[in-house]
Amino acid sequence: MRNNECMKCELHAIMRNIECMKCELHTIMRSNECPKCELHTIMRNFECMKCELHTIMRNIECMKCELHTIMRNIECMKCELHTIMRNIECMKCELHTIMHSNECPKCELHTIMRNIECMKCELHTIMRNIECMKCELHTIMRNNEYMKCELHTIMRNIECMKCELHTIMRNNECMKCELHTIMRNNECMKKELHTIMRNNECMKCELHTIMRSIECMKCEFHTIMRNNECMKCELHTIMRNNECMKCELHTIMRNNECMKCELHTIMRNIECIKCELHIIMRSNECPKCELHTVMRNNECPKCELHAIMCNIECMKCELHTVMRNNECPKCELHAIMCNIECMKCELHTIMRSNECPKCELHTIMHNIECMKCELHTVMRNIECMKCELHTIMRSNECPKCELHTGMRYNECPKC
Structure with missing residues (x-):
């Protein structure tokens, strides 16, 4: 209050003991208090705003540090050579690594480092004291060591390759032994007929087998062996003592046995099929009985x-x-x-003993009976109709009597 007037405190000021007090620089106003903004913050629109990561504060502004620098005591410091920046820290790259796009990629295996570059050692060399040394003949490199290839191996693309089974080694080449031979003391030896090679041994094939591509193959069921070939027995035969024997007519083969089909059955595709109901059997067919x-x-x-x-x-x-x-x-x-x-039966007939006799003239049919119409009636539409008064009956008609006549016994006599 000034001179008995109410005056509003200025912006960014608080009231202390009925006085307006201006908040200091780098403070904000909260609930009539002036709390100080935290370290590494700036004031925007009376609010404390935190500077982003990897920035420093200059003249109440946030300034971003340059690439490959870290922040120390609100200063931007450049990282040393051969270092990268990780979580606002400078980290030295390990030995045998290079620096690339703020990463320390390791030099590949079998490389040396020259002028902060990874240089690959030549083929068939090892690395010794950051130098590339050539391997001896018929050796390979394993875990940066010379290793001599084993016996019965050849060297291919810095690898020792074992010669396949059933091969011998000649002038750093693997030479395959011919079919039907075994290997003895790095030599190929021919084996006997109808034998196979197992674990470099000659083994005789069992009975009822043939030899195929150094394998003993068992002949399928229902076959016999002829000249190292499996020959299939014909349909509807069984095998007896390496012979194919034909089954009799109207029999099937089950478990290498001939079984006779039951009565009223036919044979279809080596199966006994029962003829359906209302069917007879003719010449191994089931013809249906006619309707x-x-x-x-x-x-x-x-x-x-x-x-x-x-x-x-x-x-x-x-x-x-x-x-x-x-x-x-x-x-x-x-x-x-x-x-x-x-x-x-036709209209106006009755049924008698599976016959249709016609009803007589001047009759009608009632309850399958012929009934005679009464006197002085005519028949209309299978009904008896009575003739009117002063009429006579003529040929199933009721003609009226003429004027000045009477009616006597179905006649019209003149007066």
């Missing part, structure tokens, strides 16, 4: 007329039925059976 037949003693007898087949039996249809698709449907009412067919 409307049954199977009796391997024969197909035909069912009688007006009979159907039920559970492989012929069953006769009842009276007044027809045969349809192996069914016996009953003929409809007012129908008769004619030549195993249901025939409907």
